[in-house]
Amino acid sequence: MALESHKQANEENEFILSLPKETGLGSAPYIYLFQDFWCPTVYVEGVNKFQKHFDAKENDVFVASFPKSGTTWLKALTFAIVNHQQFSSFDHHPLLSSNPHELVPFPEFMYSYDLHDQILSLSNMSEPRLLGTHIPLPSLPESITKSNCKIIYICRNPFDTFVSAWEFFTKMKSESLPDLTLEEAFEKYCNGIMGFGPWWSHVLGYWKESLTRPDKVLFLKYEDLKEDTIFHVKRIADFLDSLITQGGESTTVIENIIRLCGFEKMKDLEVNKSGRIFDVVENKTFFRKGEIGDWMNYFSPSMIEKLSKIIEEKLGGSGLSFKYVTT
Template sequence: MAFANHEQANEENDLTLSLPKESGLGAAPYLHLFQDFWCPSYYVQGVNNFQKHFHAKDSDVFVASFPKSGTTWLKALAFVIVNHQRFSSFDHHPLLSSNPHQLVPFPEFILSHDLHDKILSLSNMSEPRVLGTHLPFPSLPESITKSNCKIIYICRNPFDTFVSAWEFFTKMKLVSSPALTFEEAFEKYCNGIMGFGPWWSHMLGYWKESITRPDKILFLKYEDLKEDTAFHVKRIVEFLDSPITQGGDSNAVIENIINVCGFEKMKDLEVNKSGDIDNIAEKKNFFRKGKIGDWINYFSPSMMEKLSKIIEEKLSGSGLSFKVHS
């Protein structure tokens, strides 16, 4: 067994070493170009294991996102909605004592090591399982794309996404790559070099699939969810065929869901003020500002002009667009 583990470690090392690498914003010293996206070095093997060994169930719900696009909030909402009958009391809800990332794990992260044990723990999760992923649509395991499981995707205005990523990844505990200035990181981002990027192909992959298969993928924008939370939470509830819609007090339940998953509410919980997730990211760093338009405090006019042009060029003709709040 030890020999097999050693052999597997060598294979993993060979795979990572064979890939082009760059420094950029992400949860690792380097990003590797793997299957046409930039994968943090820690997770190349996890992605590989996820694709080869994960078996989706028709009842699974996946929260998919590009990093720093509202993932934590959507994980909380999805977990509460899916588990509404199991945890009907909002006074003693698991979300009050656990971080959303602990309740809704990323398989590509946890399958990076201890493969057998982690596959077992995923298999033993209560159903319906709520799981997260940052993988682009083409890199999802076939069992996800071909099963009847559902995917809720969230994206965010690329200006705010970059600022949130910059603030988050520069505070990571384990990142020891060459430090990038804000301007250097921005140039990389404009070239698509960020963990799980390019951001435009990530968004477009799920966007196009959501148009083709609206019963499979619900596509959300962070800004829309923020500006009319009740409307979009109802959309999630309906998309998941949740029994919440059948009750006479569904509006009151939705209001309670919104409150328990609120940004300030989660930020103020003791469980989210200290400790970390997987020894990499401090919990408190998942709750920074949650605002729309904060990028205006960071960008120079030339940076704004450059990113605006890239957004226009990359998303042109797709039907996907963003309002720039300033």
């Protein structure tokens, strides 16, 4: 048994080493081109296991996103909506004592870090199960794509996404790894080389699926959610067939959920000032600014021009566009 396990580990390692690789942001020295997306080393094996072993249930709900696109906020909002009947008191709510990533875990990360107890707990989670993923649509387990489970996808304009990722992964970087300058990281981003990227492929995959199967995928933009939070939280509730929007006090409930999940409120919670997810990422790193347009403090005119042209080319004809401050 031990020999078989050792053999399997060697085969997996050889497979990973056979993949094209690049230096990337974050704590790992390389990211690998796996199934047409760039995957951090530790997650290649996890994604493989997720694809092979995860059994989706028909009433599962997934919060999907490209990293640093508003994932934490959407997880909190969705958790509050899905579990409203169970946790109707906003004074003693799980979100006040647990980070959203604990309440809405990433299965691919569980498989990556061999968290056996947590993997086993997936089958015992109360239904509907609420889970997260950063995996591009084509690489999701078939049990997800072929079932009737629902996916809520959030994306963010590519300028703020890059800056948020740069800040996040710079904080996570191992001291033993060489520093990447902002300009070097930007060049990689423009070439699609970032964990779970290219950004445009990730976004377009879910965008097209939301047009083809609107009952399966709800597509949200971070900027829209910020601009009219009540409207879009109601969209989420309607998409999930929540009883919240069917009651006479639906607006009051929605407003309470929005306050509970507000950026400043969550950032100031003790649980989000301390602790770590998987003993790897500090909870506080998930709460930086939550603003639109912060990218203007980082981008040079040439960077703006370059990324604008790339996005225009990649998204051209898709019907997808983004709002972001340009003056």
